[in-house]
Amino acid sequence: xxxxxxxxxxDVGSTTCKVVVIDGDGAILDHRVEPTHPRIEQQTTRxxxxxSATLGRALPVGATGYGxxxxxxxxxxxTEITCHARGAFCxxxxxAVLVDMGGQDTxxxxxxxxxxxxxxxxxxxxxxGTGRFLEVILGRLQVPFDEVWLHxxxxxxxxAVSSTCTVFAESEVISLVAEGQELDGILRGLHExxxxxxxxxxxxxxxxxxxxxxxGVALNAAMVRAxxxxxxxxxxxxxxxxxxxxxxxxxxxx
Amino acid sequence: MIGVVGKLGRRRLEYEVxxxxxxxxxxxxxxxxxxxxxxxxxxxxxxGPFGPPLESARKLKELMTRHYLEGRYAxxxxxxxxxxxxxxxxxxxxxxxxxxxxxxxxxxxxxxRVVPHLSEAIEQQGYSRDLCSYPRAxxxxxxxxxxxxxxxxxxxxxxxxxxxxxxTLYWYRALAAHFHVPxxxxxxxxxxxxxxxxxxxxxxxxxxxxxxxxxxVAGRRATMDEIVEVTRLAREGTLLWGECLxxxxxxxxxxxxxxxxxxxxxxxxxxxxxxxxxxYRQLRDELRHRVDKGIGGIRDERHRLLWDNLPIWFDVRxxxxxxAERGFNFVCTSYTNAWAEAGSRIDPADPLGSAVIAYTDxxxxxxxxxxxxxxxxxxxxxxxxxxxxxxxxxxxxxSIGQLDLKQRLAKDLGIKVMVLEADHGDPRAYAxxxxxxxxxxxxxxxx
Ligand code: SF4
Numbered sequence: 079x080x081x082x083x084x085x086x087x088x089d090v091g092s093t094t095c096k097v098v099v100i101d102g103d104g105a106i107l108d109h110r111v112e113p114t115h116p117r118i119e120q121q122t123t124r125x126x127x128x129x130s131a132t133l134g135r136a137l138p139v140g141a142t143g144y145g146x147x148x149x150x151x152x153x154x155x156x157t158e159i160t161c162h163a164r165g166a167f168c169x170x171x172x173x174a175v176l177v178d179m180g181g182q183d184t185x186x187x188x189x190x191x192x193x194x195x196x197x198x199x200x201x202x203x204x205x206x207g208t209g210r211f212l213e214v215i216l217g218r219l220q221v222p223f224d225e226v227w228l229h230x231x232x233x234x235x236x237x238a239v240s241s242t243c244t245v246f247a248e249s250e251v252i253s254l255v256a257e258g259q260e261l262d263g264i265l266r267g268l269h270e271x272x273x274x275x276x277x278x279x280x281x282x283x284x285x286x287x288x289x290x291x292x293x294g295v296a297l298n299a300a301m302v303r304a305x306x307x308x309x310x311x312x313x314x315x316x317x318x319x320x321x322x323x324x325x326x327x328x329x330x331x332x
Numbered sequence: 333m334i335g336v337v338g339k340l341g342r343r344r345l346e347y348e349v350x351x352x353x354x355x356x357x358x359x360x361x362x363x364x365x366x367x368x369x370x371x372x373x374x375x376x377x378x379x380g381p382f383g384p385p386l387e388s389a390r391k392l393k394e395l396m397t398r399h400y401l402e403g404r405y406a407x408x409x410x411x412x413x414x415x416x417x418x419x420x421x422x423x424x425x426x427x428x429x430x431x432x433x434x435x436x437x438x439x440x441x442x443x444x445r446v447v448p449h450l451s452e453a454i455e456q457q458g459y460s461r462d463l464c465s466y467p468r469a470x471x472x473x474x475x476x477x478x479x480x481x482x483x484x485x486x487x488x489x490x491x492x493x494x495x496x497x498x499x500t501l502y503w504y505r506a507l508a509a510h511f512h513v514p515x516x517x518x519x520x521x522x523x524x525x526x527x528x529x530x531x532x533x534x535x536x537x538x539x540x541x542x543x544x545x546x547x548x549v550a551g552r553r554a555t556m557d558e559i560v561e562v563t564r565l566a567r568e569g570t571l572l573w574g575e576c577l578x579x580x581x582x583x584x585x586x587x588x589x590x591x592x593x594x595x596x597x598x599x600x601x602x603x604x605x606x607x608x609x610x611x612y613r614q615l616r617d618e619l620r621h622r623v624d625k626g627i628g629g630i631r632d633e634r635h636r637l638l639w640d641n642l643p644i645w646f647d648v649r650x651x652x653x654x655x656a657e658r659g660f661n662f663v664c665t666s667y668t669n670a671w672a673e674a675g676s677r678i679d680p681a682d683p684l685g686s687a688v689i690a691y692t693d694x695x696x697x698x699x700x701x702x703x704x705x706x707x708x709x710x711x712x713x714x715x716x717x718x719x720x721x722x723x724x725x726x727x728x729x730x731s732i733g734q735l736d737l738k739q740r741l742a743k744d745l746g747i748k749v750m751v752l753e754a755d756h757g758d759p760r761a762y763a764x765x766x767x768x769x770x771x772x773x774x775x776x777x778x779x
Binding site: 144156157158159160194195196197198200281 | 735742750765769770772773776777779
C-alpha cells in the first residue's frame with residue numbers, strides 16, 4: 079500500500095551506512111546515512127531503533143553491504159549485487175545495466191527484464207576507479223567535492239592522466255600540477271581516465287542497453303558525464319543513488 | 333650416481349624396513365584408531381551441509397602418508413626423480429625410481445597455508461611474487477629445508493615436461509642448479525587443432541632420449557615388457573579414476589568436486605603403481621554404493637556446478653561449505669577430469685607412440701577451442717546449471733581466455749557462469765571475504 083511503511087533496508091557499505099524505510103511500492107519514506115562506524119552492530123541497531131521509534135512499530139529488516147552479517151535482527155541477508163539489482167529494477171522497471179560506484183568498489187550489474195542479476199563484474203582488488211580514489215586525489219588537490227563540476231566543465235579538454243592506480247595517479251597528478259598544467263584540465267582528464275576504466279570493466283554492451291548509475295559517486299556530475307562519453311550512451315542517475323542498495327534490501331523483505 | 337642403485341647399504345635397508353614394515357604397521361595402527369573412532373561415533377548423524385564422509389578418505393590418507401614416509405628414506409636407497417605432473421612417468425617406474433611430485437607437495441603446502449612463509453624465502457632472493465605459487469612454495473621449501481611432510485628425498489634426476497606450462501622449465505632449471513643433477517626435458521609443442529606428424533616425431537625422439545638418461549641414472553635400461561606393464565597399470569588407474577568421477581553424473585552426486593580435488597593425489601603421484609589402482613577400485617565401489625543408496629556428497633543438492641582450473645587449496649573447505657549450505661555442489665571439475673583423460677589414451681600395445689599422444693594432447697597444451705569443447709561437454713554430461721571459472725593468478729595458462737569461455741558457455745548452453753579471481757596456493761593473493769561475497773551473489777542469482 080502506498081505510503082504505508084512496510085520494510086526497512088540496511089546497506090552497510092565500506093564508507094557509509096544507509097538505512098531506509100519503504101512503502102509497498104518501493105518509495106522511500108524515511109532514511110538515514112552515516113559514515114560507517116567500526117562497531118556495526120551498535121550503529122545499525124541504533125539506526126533501526128530510531129526509525130522504528132518514529133514509526134511506532136518494528137518492521138522486517140533486510141540487510142546488505144560489507145557489514146550485512148552484523149546487522150542484528152535482519153530477516154534476510156543478501157549481497158549488495160542482488161540488492162542493487164533489485165533496487166535499480168524497482169526504479170527503472172525494465173532490463174538495464176547498472177554501474178554502481180561506491181566507496182570501495184565499482185560494480186557493473188546486468189539486470190534482466192525480470193529484475194534478476196544476469197551477470198556482474200566488479201573491481202574490488204584496488205581502490206582505483208572507486209569513490210575512495212577520487213577522494214584521495216581531490217583531497218591532494220584541495221578541491222571540495224561540490225566544486226568538482228565547476229572545474230571540469232570549465233576545461234575545454236582533459237589532460238591525460240595515464241595511471242589508474244591510486245598511488246601512481248596521485249603522484250602523476252602532483253607532477254602535472256608542478257609542471258604548471260591547468261587544474262581544470264587535470265581534473266577533467268582524471269575523470270575521463272577513470273570512466274575509461276569503468277567502461278572496460280563493463281565490456282561490450284548491447285547497442286540498445288540502457289545504463290543507469292547508483293552509488294555515492296553518481297552524485298558527481300563530472301563522473302556521470304565522463305562515463306556517458308566513455309560508454310557512448312546516456313547514463314541515467316537513479317533517484318537517491320546512494321540508497322539503491324538499501325532499497326533493494328528493503329524490497330527483499332517487503 | 334649409477335653406483336647408488338643396487339647397493340644394499342644402510343640407506344637401502346632403512347628404506348626397505350620403512351616400506352615393508354613401518355609403513356604397513358603405521359597403517360594398521362591408524363586404521364585401528366579410525367575403527368575405534370567410528371565405533372564411538374556410531375549412530376551419530378554428521379552435522380552440517382555435507383553427506384556422510386567417504387570411508388575411502390581414510391585409505392587415501394594412509395596411502396599418501398606412506399608415500400611421503402617412504403620418500404624420506406628413498407635417497408641413497410633407490411634412484412629418486414622429481415617429476416612434473418604431466419611427465420610420462422611410465423618410463424621411470426620400471427627402473428625403481430621413487431617419484432616426487434613437487435606440484436603435489438606444493439598443493440599440500442597450500443592446504444596447510446605455509447606457502448607465504450616458504451615463498452618469502454625465495455622472494456628475498458629475487459623471485460617475483462607474480463610467479464606461480466607452486467614453484468615458489470617448492471623452491472622456498474628447498475632453500476629453507478622445511479616441508480610439512482617431514483623431508484623430501486634429494487633428487488638424482490629432474491624430469492620436466494612442459495605440456496602444462498613453460499614455468500616448469502625455469503623452475504626445474506633452478507632445481508638443477510641447486511642440486512647439481514641432470515635435468516631431462518620433454519617439450520611437446522603447443523597444439524592448435526591437431527598435432528602434426530612432425531610434432532609427434534619430435535616428442536617421440538625426446539622420449540627415446542629420456543629412456544637413455546633415466547637408464548644411465550638408474551644403472552640399467554627398462555625393458556619393453558616392463559614399460560608395457562607399467563603402461564597397462566597407468567591406463568587402468570586412469571580409467572578407474574574416470575569411473576569414480578563419472579559417478580557424479582548421478583543425482584545427487586555421491587561426493588563433491590572438492591572431495592575430488594583431494595582424491596586426485598594418487599593418480600598424479602602414484603600413477604602406474606598397483607596400490608593406486610587398488611585404491612581407486614575401492615573408491616569407485618564406495619561411490620557406486622552411495623549412488624545405489626541415494627547418498628549425496630551434500631545433503632540437499634539443488635544446483636550442480638562445473639569448476640574450471642585448480643582449486644583454491646587453502647580455502648577448499650570454506651568454498652565447499654559456503655556452497656553446500658545453499659544446496660550447490662561442484663559435480664565436476666576440468667582439473668580432475670584432465671587426469672581421467674590423458675592417461676586413458678596410453679596404450680600398452682604401443683607404449684611410446686601412445687605416450688606421445690597422451691602427453692601432447694592434454695588440456696593445458698591445447699588451444700582455447702579444445703578447452704571450450706571440454707568444458708561444454710562436461711557441463712552437459714554432468715547436467716550442470718552453472719559454472720565457476722577460477723581465474724587463478726598463479727596459473728596463467730589455465731586462466732587465459734576464461735572471459736571468452738564464460739561468454740560462450742553462457743550463450744551456447746544457457747547456464748550461469750562466473751569468473752572468480754583467486755589463487756590456488758597463496759592466500760596473500762585472495763581476499764576470502766570478497767571471493768565468498770561474489771560466490772554468494774552468484775548463487776543468489778539462481779533464485
Ligand atoms: S603455472 Fe599452472 S601449470 Fe604451471 S606449475 Fe603453476 S599451476 Fe602448474
